[in-house]
Amino acid sequence: MSQVSVKQPGHEQGDDHPAHLAHHFDSSGQQFSSGKLGMWLFLATEVLFFGGLFVFYSVWRAHHPEIFHLGATQLDWKMGALNTAVLIVSSITMATGVTMAQLGRRKALQICLALTFLGGAGFMTVKYFEYSAKIQHGAVWGRAFDADKINDHIRHEAEGKPHETAVEGEAVEMDGAAHAGGQMVSVASRRDDFALEYQDIQLEVTRSAVQPAARGPAGLSETAAVQAPRGVVYADADTDPMTKDVATFFSIYFCLTGLHGIHVLAGMALIAWLFFRARAGHFGPGYFTPVDLGGLYWHLVDLIWIFLFPLLYLI
Amino acid sequence: MGEPHEAHSPAGERVGHVVPVHLTVGVGAFLLVMTVITVYTATQIDLGNLNLWIALVIAFAKGSAVCLYFMHLRWDSPFNAIVLIAALLFVVLFIGIALTDTSEYQPEIFDWQESGNVIIRP
Numbered sequence: 001m002s003q004v005s006v007k008q009p010g011h012e013q014g015d016d017h018p019a020h021l022a023h024h025f026d027s028s029g030q031q032f033s034s035g036k037l038g039m040w041l042f043l044a045t046e047v048l049f050f051g052g053l054f055v056f057y058s059v060w061r062a063h064h065p066e067i068f069h070l071g072a073t074q075l076d077w078k079m080g081a082l083n084t085a086v087l088i089v090s091s092i093t094m095a096t097g098v099t100m101a102q103l104g105r106r107k108a109l110q111i112c113l114a115l116t117f118l119g120g121a122g123f124m125t126v127k128y129f130e131y132s133a134k135i136q137h138g139a140v141w142g143r144a145f146d147a148d149k150i151n152d153h154i155r156h157e158a159e160g161k162p163h164e165t166a167v168e169g170e171a172v173e174m175d176g177a178a179h180a181g182g183q184m185v186s187v188a189s190r191r192d193d194f195a196l197e198y199q200d201i202q203l204e205v206t207r208s209a210v211q212p213a214a215r216g217p218a219g220l221s222e223t224a225a226v227q228a229p230r231g232v233v234y235a236d237a238d239t240d241p242m243t244k245d246v247a248t249f250f251s252i253y254f255c256l257t258g259l260h261g262i263h264v265l266a267g268m269a270l271i272a273w274l275f276f277r278a279r280a281g282h283f284g285p286g287y288f289t290p291v292d293l294g295g296l297y298w299h300l301v302d303l304i305w306i307f308l309f310p311l312l313y314l315i
Numbered sequence: 316m317g318e319p320h321e322a323h324s325p326a327g328e329r330v331g332h333v334v335p336v337h338l339t340v341g342v343g344a345f346l347l348v349m350t351v352i353t354v355y356t357a358t359q360i361d362l363g364n365l366n367l368w369i370a371l372v373i374a375f376a377k378g379s380a381v382c383l384y385f386m387h388l389r390w391d392s393p394f395n396a397i398v399l400i401a402a403l404l405f406v407v408l409f410i411g412i413a414l415t416d417t418s419e420y421q422p423e424i425f426d427w428q429e430s431g432n433v434i435i436r437p
Contacts, residue, residue, distance in 0.1 A: 051406035
């Protein structure tokens with residue numbers, strides 16, 4: 001397809017360069033490398049783009065780690081892990097697609113692009129479920145954050161689950177050694193028993209060196225964070241763990257994952273465009289630059305999610 | 316450009332370096348395994364602050380694999396890699412300066428909060 005014999009304007013004298021080769025390049029190879037360099041320069045701007053939001057994350061994490069521990073309990077790491085796997089697989093299919101284009105295997109290229117697109121769609125579907133759950137529970141950004149609604153949600157979830165060690169209905173009293181009426185209270189697993197552990201815990205909480213936000217829970221010192229199950233440690237514990245200040249965590253969450261989601265959608269549009277061009281037979285061993293560069297964009301989207309997932313969901 | 320593993324199509328066009336499919340799939344499998352490890356260490360093992368650093372180290376390993384193999388940097392002109400690394404360095408600078416700047420004035424903020432002259436709006 002690169003040797004199209006349609007006479008383009010300015011080519012009346014005859015010109016033996018492939019149709020895809022622009023006049024200001026000496027060779028296809030030079031054009032390709034230039035395209036690649038240009039794409040990398042664009043990816044550098046994308047890295048800085050997300051970098052700004054990572055600054056947001058870092059500064060808040062450094063100074064208010066407690067809201068991250070609290071907020072992350074509302075995120076489902078299983079869905080995050082599923083999304084990670086979906087994006088990794090879609091990156092595999094995208095990279096394979098580039099190889100197929102280079103080898104001139106047109107049908108395989110189309111299949112790879114279609115699978116990559118489906119991967120992106122799967123990612124956005126999972127994202128949709130996550131976002132709608134959060135919005136439903138009031139776990140959203142800034143002023144829209146509804147601490148009471150989330151606390152209700154936490155309480156309902158807690159009531160739905162039987163406590164590991166306490167008899168139903170019995171108040172669990174724990175002292176610093178985390179015993180309850182002679183039974184050893186198991187240290188809360190990372191996520192599930194968070195709300196239930198929120199009883200009267202008399203822990204020697206070393207007050208964090210970081211002052212909490214004006215109205216917020218006591219900061220988590222390193223000592224307390226290591227000693228106690230994560231998410232538990234409030235010296236003035238009551239049954240409503242969420243406070244207004246956790247809103248910032250969700251601002252960070254929605255900004256980061258939202259911007260990333262927009263990039264996934266843009267990537268999907270790009271891949272759809274590549275798919276239709278591939279179907280029209282535009283790509284082959286002589287010219288596969290758009291597939292390659294589109295692949296770079298998609299891999300960047302994957303790369304960013306690889307960092308987002310642990311930073312938001314797992315810690 | 317004299318790349319290794321140079322291939323030519325049947326029509327004699329230069330294809331450049333072609334990544335074998337088994338390598339792509341292998342790197343992908345590595346990424347999935349590292350994801351499992353990340354999730355396992357984060358959710359099943361509590362090491363306090365170390366959790367964050369372990370997760371970041373694993374994420375960095377995964378990111379390197381994506382950049383080197385999926386994004387072809389291993390076989391590309393080094394300048395492309397320099398562009399990426401430069402961008403990352405600037406992000407590090409950005410985060411670093413923001414952190415040092417905000418940390419610098421925390422004591423003043425604490426003093427102000429404790430001073431009692433604080434009006435908290437709900």
